[in-house]
Amino acid sequence: MTYNIPESLKGLTETEVEVSRKKYGYNTLGEIRKETWVNLLLSILKEPMLILLICVSFIYMLIGDYNEALFMIAAILAVTAISFYQDNRSKKALKELEKLNEPLSKVIRNSKIVEIPTSEIVVGDLCITEEGNLINADGKILHSNDFSVNESSLTGESYSVFKDSSSEDNEIYSGTVTVSGLAVYRAERIGKETKVGKIGLSIMNISDEESPLQIQIRKFVKGMAVIGVIIFLCVCVFTFIKTGDFLSSLLNGLTLAMSVLPEEIPVAFTTFMALGAWKLMRNGIIIKRSSIVETLGSVTVICTDKTGTITENTMHLKYLYDYKSDAVYEEDEFKSQKLNQLIDYAMWSSEPVPFDPMEITLHHIYEQTQITDERKAYHLVHEYPLEGKPPTMTHIFENDQKKRIIAAKGAPEATINVSTLTEEDKYKMLSVVKKFGQQGYRVLGVARARFDGNEFPEKQQDLRFDFLGLTIFYDPPKKEIKNVLKRIYEAGIKVKVITGDNADTTQAVALQAGIENTTSVINGSDISSASEERLMKISEETTLFTRMFPEAKLKVIMALKKRGEVVAMLGDGVNDGPALKAAHIGVAMGNKGTEIAKAAAALIIINDDLEKLVVGIAAGRRIYANIKKAVQYIISIHIPIILTVSLPLFLGWAFPAIFTPVHVIFLELIMGPTCSIVYENEPMEKNTMKKPPRQLTDTFLSWSELTVSIVQGLVITAGILWIYQYSVHLGNDETKTRTFVFSTLILANILLSLVNRSFYYSIFETLKNRNTLFAGITILVSLLFVVILYVPPVSTFFSVSSLTVQELGLALITAVVSVLWFEIYKLIKRALSN
Structure with missing residues (x-):
């Protein structure tokens, strides 16, 4: 865009910028804190699992078992490395998002207009603000063009104030909004020194709230931790009464506590959300907060604008209607002298530097x-x-000879109603507008006025207008929009069009685009006058909302939310800000969206393509489903570990300490990467976008889902305890029995991770889904398992012995029966759903 800015405004040099930054700092309301690897490491070392491992290592040192102590120290390093890798990966992804989320500001430096991150504005910078921009520093206006600002964030007054360099008050303030025109101002106060900073109001930073899923997962982990503490105390007391050995009792208790604690779950949640947001960013969807990914999968209603979202936003001028000659002119006739006045005033009623198509x-x-x-x-x-x-706008121009042009354009109803036309002619014009609207054209009315003197009326409607004619634009629906809408409807999501355009045009475009609509159109004025009860009904039943203004949009969004809908609202203008903020997911357009819309939104679509929102919803559903799979896997595999550690002890079986901390921590090292790295990479199941959206208030794991996981865990436990008793029955010693039990559990773990890739499709179907991480982890675990069994120093350390082919086959058959029975359950489930 070209800016008509005086050449005298050259801005700071790079040297002056550095000097100013050293003196006044960055343009932020808080300190810029760089998290070091030391801080990250310290936060990891606070994790409960690592604290337990440190305690176990210390006990092994006390009882002189240095080999076990060294293994625990190695385990501490391994767990720390995995956690460090996952945390670092998540934080890197979030940092990339933060960089994209930070708004850019235009400044003049070295006589050039450049875009910089808002935090890098320094005192002395010449900043440019224009219609729709958030002002990002306190300063004085040096140059302006019809500049007005809304200072309601500071004053509480909602009206716009016109200001220029010669005004008595020529200062503008951070956090206020440019309503019209353009201004160049010198930044005099930044960051905490601005008015906004001093009264402690943060507009740039939105506080994160915990999502329902975060709350549910935290409660679940806390509950498991409480159970772990209770079991730990029971085992300690029980063992001490039987043996009188305090350190041995403590060691048994800690072993069981490690097996109970599901510390993988919060790590998995953080990893899934951060990486999910990062992957969406690479697809052209910028997420403000990673927890939004969860909400995306629950969207039940999409409220979208028409222009540029459903349509191409090309705005091709198809016809001109001239009132004086009462004729419609096609494109090849636009050079007709009869159209000179209409074209002339249509242009003058536009912005001098246009940005609207x-x-x-x-x-x-x-x-x-x-x-x-x-x-x-x-x-x-x-x-x-x-x-x-409906809206209209008027521009007043003058030349050096004081000759004046007053031009207006806007919604045809508005320009027709304020014109000097007779009632009969107004009716005639409205019928012409209706005819074009029904064909899907975008129609604007054009008018001119005369006014002597400089005391312009307060409202443009008070001017006396002569109606000149109509401009008829064609903005066709996007080529792929039908397919996009079909996918949205298949996913059980409703679509509502909320536009400023008229009813006829909106209905025609909706029909061409494939929007499902069986009800009449509702206008913004009807929304304003509707009672709350009526509004609730309208919001649910109506698909097309036309001639909508900010308050009406907000009312519709709030009514839908009250009905329990999860609302995604697409918007691009300053006036969309309240509705974007109120929706569960405000979606701003990256290309045509104003900075205010982007600041209010939770999600930004870079290329203004509605299909990207469908991609986001699919990603939200995939991530939510994969978190559930990971958590159900963790629950199912923890049950046999807990029961195998505790039951032989409490029931007084032949070998009560069948597992030591070494075995438990090895299993934990397998489960951690499996649930938080491998399941995160799991592709979306093919029926995911054919299901209706889940309720946002749904419990993360329903009782039926939790029951399935518990049953899976109990069946695996039954298999493991059977092989335990079978080994004892054969007269095997503790080492051989431990080998049987440990091998069966490892093999069951591998099979469970494969079976739980889907709770609907068979294992043969899911093997077709490409997930290289799954293959990698499975091969790695299998190799480690072989090393533990058949490499003597390692098997001695794990207190296990090698198994013959027949013995290994028995362990495998037990694992297969214990896990793959679930395939029969899935087969019945598929049969019943067909």
Whole structure:
């Protein structure tokens, strides 16, 4: 975009920027803290599992078992390394998101306009702000063009204030919003020194709230931790009464405590969410907070604008209707002299430096059809911004000879109603508008006015307008929009169009795009006058909302939320801010979205493509499903570990200490990466986007799902305890029995991780889904298992012996029966659903 900025405004040099930054710091409300690897390491060492491992190592040192102590120290290093890798991976992903989420600001430096992160604005910078921008520093206006600002965040007053360099109050403040025009201001106060900073109001930073899933997972882990403490105390007391050996009792108790603690779950949750957000970022979807990924999978209603989201936003000028000649002109007739006045005033009613596609088109048509280009001879002296219900806007230009042009354009109903037309002619014009609207065209009315003197009326509607005609644009639906909408409907998600356009155009475009609609259109004025009860009904039943203004949009969003819907709202303008903020997921457009819309939104789609939101919803569902799979895997495999450690002890079986901390920690080292790294990489199941969205308030694991996991765990336990007793029955010693039990548990673990890739599709179906990490972990675990059994120094350390082919086959058959029975359950489930 070209800016008409005086050449005298050169801005700071790089040297001056560095000097200013050293003196005044960064433009942030808090200190910029860089987290070091030492801080990360210390936070990892606070984890309960590591504390337990340190305690076990210390006990082994006390009883003189240095080999076990060294293994525990190695385990501490391994667990720390895995946690460090996962935390570092998650934090890197989140840092990348933070970089993209930080708003950019335009500044003049070295006589060039550059975009920099807002935090890098320094005192003395010449900053540029324009319509829709959030002002990011306190400063004085040096240059402006029809600049007005909304300072309600500081004053509480919602109206706009016009300011320029000669105004008595020529200061602007961080956190306020540019409503119209453009201004260049010198930054005088940044960060905590601004008005916003001093009163402790943070606009840039949104406080994170815990999601329902986070709360549920935290409660679950706390509950398991409490159970672990109780079991630990019971085992300690029970063993001490039987043996009188305090250290041995403590060691048994800690072994069981390690087997109970599901410390993998919170790590898995953090990893899934952070990496999910990072992967979406690579797909052109910027997530403000990683926990939003969870909410995405629950979306039940998408409220979308029409222009640029459903349509291409090309705004091709298809026809011109001239009121004076009462004729419609096609493209090849635009050079007709009869259209000169209409084209002339359509252009003057647009912004001098256009950014809206329709206004860009009108400027191009003016260039192509007018003999003399008078744009440089006139300057804007007053502007009535787009407002009203329905909206219109008016520009007033003057040249050096004080010749004046007053041009207006907007919703045809608005320009027709404020014009001098007779009631009969108004009715006629509205019928013409309706005819074009029904064909899906976007229609704008154009009018002109005359006014002497400089005391302009407060409202543009008070001017006396002559109606000139209509501009008829065609903005076709996007080529792929039908397929996108089909996928949304298949996923059980409703679509509602909330637009400022008129009813006829919206209905026509909706029909062409494939939007399902069986009800009549509702206008914004109807929303304003509706009672709460009526509004709840309207919001549920209506699909197309037209001539919508900010308050009406907000009311619809709030009504949908009250009905229990999970709402994603797409918006791009300053006026969309309240609705974006109110929705569960506010979605801003990356290309055409204003900074205010982006600041209010929770998610930004870089290329303004509705399909990206579908990608996000699919990712949310995939991640949520994979977290559930990981947690159900953890529950199922923890049950046999807990019971195998505790039951022989409590029931007084032949070998009560069948597992030591060495065996438990080895199993934990397998489970950690499996649930938090491998399941995170699991692709989406093919029926995921064919299911209706889950309720946001649903319990993370329903009783039926939890029961399935518990049954899986108990069946595996039954298999392991059977092989335990079978080995004892054969007269095997403790080492051989331990080998049988340990081998069966390892093999069951591998099979369970494969079976739980889907709770619906068979293991043969899921093996087709590519997940290289799954293959890698399975091969690694299998190799370690072989090393433990058949490499003498390692098997001696683990207190196990090698198994013959027949013995290994028995362990494998036991594991297969204990785990693969679940395939029969899934087969019955599929049969019943068909």
